Amino acid sequence: MKSRVTISDVAKAAGVSNSAVSYALNGKAGVSEQTRDKVLSVASRMGWRPNRAAKALSDASTRTVGLVLTYDTAVLSIESYTMELIAGLTAEFEKAGYSLLVRSSSSRRHELAVLREWVAAGAVDAVLLMNVELGDPRIELFREHPRMPVLLLCDESLSGGLPALSDNGRAATHLVVDYCHGLGHRRIARVAGSEQMGHTFIRDNAFREESAAFGMDYLCLHADYSPESGDRCTRRLLSLPQPPSAIVYDSDVMALAALKAAASMGVRVPDDLSIISWDDSFMCRMSSPGVTALNRDVVARGRKAAGMLIDLAEGRTVQPHAEVADDLIVRGSSAPVGDECVGVEVAV
């Protein structure tokens, strides 16, 4: 395995010592300009590149950040969240020469094992945790290992004191509820995601508080992000004696299922029912009517997370952040409540 060019090879070729080469290549003081130039030219001529493993062993840094993906293969091909996040992360990492180390886990227990191994093996310089749950055992793991920097993608209130990048659920909730209120809706509902998820918890509370503040009726059903559950919950809500005039869905998939469910029940969208999706996607654009959706810049969030992770990996402290702002993209699925003619007149 002697094919790669090492520092010793360069040193020999340049007729200097290993340390001189090291200093020269790292731009450190300790060598004359003359030898530095010679070393640099020889090194580049020989095609020297630092060996990753040796560097990692020597200075205990890998320039790598770890991410464990927990797949629900059914959700995988539908949700673009993870891919956009990875795009943002790696785009920002690229500037600093960091890599993303990805593993997948079939269960929370297995994920914990992977994380523990990373900590013990020094395989990564920092770890990103997504899909934080209430009482998430990963939080305790990293509190026990303060030497391994970690960033949680969740609300600051859920991170147990660990650095967090908030998904901004409260601000977004205000945006959505305020929008519904502005359209005249006074009876709204929400089809939420899994109750264990930290972001669901945050949104649950935020929706309850916001709707109360606006004096609106609010009802929440918990589903599982599947189109079937979106369909089921929509039917339940629309069958109530006093059905809501607007429903917010925690995912675009459920919102699209709702669009179909409403149609099959003879409920007109947006005349009788406004539908709003928490996540925007190409599907929301292409459906008829288009679905009003919260536009979360997940790529930007990934970039932000990457910056924070690099800071943490290099020993700098970071403040919990929530500065990536969301906005609402209004499409045909939402409209003023009540008599649609009045609504149209007002809008025009």
Add this chain to the structure above:
Amino acid sequence: MKSRVTISDVAKAAGVSNSAVSYALNGKAGVSEQTRDKVLSVASRMGWRPNRAAKALSDASTRTVGLVLTYDTAVLSIESYTMELIAGLTAEFEKAGYSLLVRSSSSRRHELAVLREWVAAGAVDAVLLMNVELGDPRIELFREHPRMPVLLLCDESLSGGLPALSDNGRAATHLVVDYCHGLGHRRIARVAGSEQMGHTFIRDNAFREESAAFGMDYLCLHADYSPESGDRCTRRLLSLPQPPSAIVYDSDVMALAALKAAASMGVRVPDDLSIISWDDSFMCRMSSPGVTALNRDVVARGRKAAGMLIDLAEGRTVQPHAEVADDLIVRGSSAPVGDECVGVEVAV
């Protein structure tokens, strides 16, 4: 940085030498059962885990496979291909304790630089190349560096002799053309992706040959996967003196755009026009009518690729493979050509 447990720590605690510990922990001969047991129990009590960097330096293996993502952020949130591939890859890697190292590149040149660095730094044990283009410079790079195992996701005929996992474009093309022919279509068209892409090249040829073999008229337009280009090409095709009765789209996004374009031109789908998408997705299921689509099991392909990459990384040779079969999911967007009443009668 002395917080982690090393082999020396274990050796000291167990009262044996470093090498005894190493042998014991790696299940190698050279220690008595007695000392092996003692070492194992001491090691697990102390929570010893092998240090990644040290192992990598010592045996020049990282148990890591590299993947460079080249993002088109517009496509990113729409296409699930990459995410599904990563899911399959990491799921299979997990069994063997391999990790996926991900970087992103903004340009082909930058990707080449990343790959070169990986080769020189020994950062990964193998590399996966996707989106192979005609005359792809990456092929030459890896032919120059035969020590770095590589797997190309493309047709065997494009890989320049390097190991390849075919995306099976020919077989799938036959499936699609045969299906169209069976429905009575004799004038078909295709809205293809970028002409530089290897898979486009393969499909171009395969479609030409298959349609000729069936004695069908075939016309192909090259687009760029964007909804706008899908719309534009569809309008052009439908404005021909003798428009096709079936159009195959290289992506679901373009197929969905076509659905809208046809509707706005008063062309009925599937009565006047059958639409078939090369990629299946949730959108194809949810649209009205649903879009007939080629169902490529990308996750399975990822698993297969992972297995081959591990073989390559560990020095075993692999055969070019194309065994992941595709199938066609028929939905409402395709139907027998001509008088739709006849078609319905036949179908019922």
Add this chain to the structure above:
DNA sequence: TTGTAAGCGTTATCAC
């Protein structure tokens, strides 16, 4: 069966 020691490629601490 066991322990000693060299080597992997860097970085960093020393003498000189």
Add this chain to the structure above:
DNA sequence: GTGATAACGCTTACAA
């Protein structure tokens, strides 16, 4: 300014 040399943690001849 320069060049030996130790250290990082592990594997593996080789010697005992």
